[in-house]
Amino acid sequence: MQLQRQSAASDGRTFREVPIFGQLRATAFSYAFELTLEKAAGWRVGRRRTEPARTAFRLRDIQAALARETGSATHACLVEPLRSFLDDVTNGGIGSNGRPLIFAASGSAIDSAERRLTLIRPECWRYEFEGKCTELHVPDAARRTALRLQDGFCVFESGRIFYVLTLTQPLDPVDSLDEYGVLQLQQLAIEPELRIDDAEYLGFEWEAETGRPPLSLLALAERRLQLLEAEAVEAPNGVASILRRHGLLRPQDRRRPLAPDALRSLCVAIEDERLLDTAQRAERLFDGDRGQGSGTSLIDAEWEKAIAASPPGAQPPHRGTDDDFARSLLVFAGLAQGIPDFPYQDESEVHDSTRATYRSVESAMYVHPCFLMEVAKSWRTFNAKRPEIGTCPYLLLKWLVATHDELIVCDMEAQLDRMLYDADRIAARSEPMSDVAQVLDTAIHFFGSGNRIIERNLERRLTLFRWASIYRSGNLFRYPREREALAAVQQSMGTDARFQRTHETVDRIEALIEDVSNLKGSYGQARTNRILLALALLGVIGAAKDIGELISPVRWTSIAIGAGLAALLVLLTIGDRFARRR
Template structure:
């Protein structure tokens, strides 16, 4: 009663042929015709679709369960047949397990000559209808299919991938647990399969299924097969797992994740030194979840640190000694941040060792395809250097650096660099992709304890927790002696656990003669620096000796045989842009990818929104800093300054967006009117009644003031004093587009300020006009009092009372007419 799925690919070809098709439910026909149709279905379709007798059943046996007369645990069954001109061309078998209130689509098959025509969708819809008639519309429909096996033969693996894709197109989701099908018959063994659900999840909600429902279905299924889940170790373990869960998440079928497999084919070995510095932004929150207030006075911290010799020498000086000579002032001047080491541990301390474990396979996306890379599993020993960086804006960064020493026993290559780049490119990738091939970081803080393993986020969180709570009292520590002692983390605030989104950027430094030569060759070919003429004849290379034998990996090399561009140029293009799919880049893509952001005699710098990569022949400042910061101090400072500026301008842009489109802080919407709060002040300016608009204008002013005091003033200034470093920082800000974004944001603030001032001026003008009009009315009332004086003077006359009465009435009517005219004019102008 387990599902084996035949070829069910959808397609529009042959749609016209479906006009003569019909769907037949066997529960609606007599016993004789039912037997004849089942025999025809078996001979024409079923036996050919499911030749494996260990997995197939006898269709004639289903007839006894169709009417539902056999009591549970035996299921009530419906067989749906697809007929073309009266002949059976396909079928689906649906079993309803009454105690579990769940359906199971056990078989789905289409005759071979009718495949690729989208007929399986019609059968699945009929299966849903049949289940709804046997149970209800809310009863879930489950199914089974073959488990994806990495080690299967290529033909078998390709067949499973096609099947998974077609099931996915039918709306199937895999239930994310290790499913083991109970044995179909006595003497058989349980089988590892994928359990699916064919009911689409609610939109906008995390897809999941009830673990209780799944367990009840499998227990009833086992009893119908004359066995129990407890009878076999595999099914017993599965049952225990389900008993301890409330829900189980749904995922895409594994076969839908990738289309092609390759083996890694590196051409650029990197044996060190190399450094990979990740920028994690720390967040400190209060008891109610509020974020820590902005602004830190670094100058005061530095003045106080001058009296703390031990902390200054161990944590501050290793970074400061390099930077004081090239910057325009100490930390706190011109936007220069405070850099300090995370701990005073010695170099060979166990807590400084990090093992990078690369898996035997990993995935990447390219051209709407999933591609799987295979290589022998490798472990590379890195040394950890970490520091903190604090800006006056209040931003605090943790900068762990993985250093590959020059004498490393196990080097890396372009594929390892690409995997590390991928961590920074999309740190929020779904877990289902991350499980299939992310690198693992193994860290052993204490020599007597076992190593801690996990993702980069697990490693960084563990390291930060260790720094907070396990710093040796004999050594200065960043958290105890700086972050806590100087109010960088305020009293009562706690560090929030690291999240994937906290990974802001990556800085890579590599010493490699081969990479520099390749970059120089790219410059000669494309004339990137504009000092010569392009020489495109050197772009192509007939040398393909780099395609090493596959060894035990019987897979094609990671290569496009039709692309004759030099392989090292392609690899450099991939490293410069973080693209694993570099063998398929064409000439224009290689041209754009290998254009450096900056270059000097012996180094080249490539800039990407999520990372920077600098390669050099010889790098004295880099080599001398490997034991302290772990990376070149000048590069590290300009990089983290650019990261801080980018985050600052992003925040400014978000605040401007709120100021323009969210003045009332209403719920999320898809359409909005820009600056409608300020416009409401303009529209009501002529009216004598209604809101004054002062609160709206005050709020707008408050937002612009907050933008200035919390964000705009913290833009990095002229940190460097020498032309080389100054030009490099300006280039980095320009390549990332940060300067242009700042200019646009500040111009937008100026325009908003101008519009608000114009609105305020217009409102003041109308207020002044109304004041003058009120004074005129007062003067008119004064004239009325003159009439009263005349009436008193003529009180002996018989007409005095009448004259006084009519004068007062006339004055009142004039005032009323004036107010009505003023309101009508104001409404018309709106």
């Protein structure tokens, strides 16, 4: 940190925040943590490598069991808030076409103490981009922001369970959340190993545990899970009333504490007409009026107002050396890609960052490798469900399905990597499919069978199919808008291309393994035939010996005949081996 401070001073990159989108109308940040279990009963250790006894979930059966509980407090508080909305837009119930089971973690009121949080931003925060370290000083009015915690669980048939922690603004916010606050919350997902467990970078005061020091996001999620796991069964509780009651978590299952790598993705939802107008303005600027695309437009009037309204201080306003782009375009390009260094973007960066993955009349969606962001002007479902789930249910489902499918592809690629390079052994250089090549080599020579190598490869291909390939989502959404949006997100993430490439590679590997196995079998059959021929010749030698002893009292005759036949056998074997090598 001291080195960063010296770098910032030497570069002259010390500024104060001067937001132009000061009071964003409504925001929501949903963080998806994947739950993993400790080793428990059911793990097998045998001649194969140790691996968990994984289980998939029969979500249709669980849906039927939940339907029988209609009218109960658990169903009304935890299941119904999302089910009715998602039933309207999906092709089938839970478990159909990859639709997961999503339910609330608790049925407590939106204004209860366990829901109330205060986001605490530091007096200054540092970030490093492109070798430059920048220090931003935060205005006192922007350092504390009231938020509401809405959390839940998402269960997929593949056996994956996600804990989704959503931070949203109150319905009547009194504290401001500007673009800098959004960027800092995005950094938690972009660099989780550096940010997510640092309460000094971003801290959260939790009213449910008054008197404790601020928690980091990771500590907040872990503490919340511990309280949910410890609650009585009688309370409407997602862990006790659904996960445990319906067998999704067994009594012997023990959850591992959350770590930074448990954070899989972030979903950002913002309702603000000014942001959407800026997104549409960027589209018109680059696709319509090419004359203004060179970066010669005047600085926004909002920027001038923000500069004039900001209190005087030692630090200059956050701006680049060349301010010929409209400030709002620079800010929006930064938000779409999680770039705090947005004043220093050039024309190509602004152009690329403001290209929407999917857009409609009232919204625009942007995809980053670590998060998904949607900006809307008027968002009925977002406002209707914020008190209960914190964000738009349709966006939540699209984001979770896209995140799950990407993790499935990652699993497939990891299995493929093990098949190609035997990745259990760490090495900087490796020969692709060396084990299969070894089978081919030993098949040509007499010694070595390679059965275990072929068996292991088959086991890996079976594992890939059982726990990855079959769980990709299908035709999930009923209406074109949601279906096209999910397809656009997955195409932008490269999920479709990665699925296709992995399947094609596995098919080729399977064909090669089959060819090697067939060749190995043919060589084995040829060797067997030669052995049978040798045994037959030995039988002839023995017969000749017996005949010689009967017809002649001289023993050298039988010996000569036997030696001649043996020499003939040796010559035939050498000739056959030489011909095969040729």
